[in-house]
Amino acid sequence: MRPRDVRMRTLVALAAVVALTAFRVMDDQSGDRLMNRWVGIHDGRQWWIDFYGDTMLVVDDTLVLGFRATRDSLIAYGDTSFAVSYWFVRDRLLVQTVEGEIVTMAPQDLMARPLSGEWRGTGIQLRMDRGGGARWRQVTGGPWTWGEWDRRTRTITFTWLPDSTIWTAQYDPPAAALLFQEIPPDGGPVILHRALRW
DSSP states (O other), X not given: OOHXXXXXXXXXXXHXXXXXXHHHHHHHHGGGGTXXXXXXXXXXXXXXXXEETTTEEEETTXXXXXXXXXXXXXXXXXXXOEEEEEEEXXXXXXXXXXXXXXXXXXXXOTTOSOOOEEEEETTEEEEEOTTSEEEEEETTOOXXXXXXXXXXXXXXXXXXXXXXXXXXXXXXXXXXXXXXXXXXXXOOOOEEEEEEEO
């Protein structure tokens, strides 16, 4: 083999190694890919898993667990525990159970479960429309206060008219509840509300 051919093959091999290394580094840096809401079919029924930050995992919107994830394995612990292998293929998460079953999971928007509908609790009745409209009133009756809601993350912001009172809510999946902080426009004390789906 001529020296030029050897040099060319060496350069091609080196370029392939560099490209593969760069791809792996990019893949390692995409650890945020796991931090999402995923849905798939396991044991003949839908299976949801939600990751929050780097410490909390919610399974089927009811079971809150701690977790530890490596590049290819996931260990969940709490009221129940499990360990699975995982990897990504295109935009899908493939999870291999201990039994060897492979569950293909698709990503969903963060907390994709719709929140529209009626909620009640701590003396309030709240209605959230799919289009972002909202209204609330005291459970004992009385006039509705109209406003709007916006949810881009786990936090939901309500702005009530006419005085622009702001409520900030967190959706609590295990309890299927909204936890509110009402911040009066005059800077008065923060009022807490808890509402359940009605």
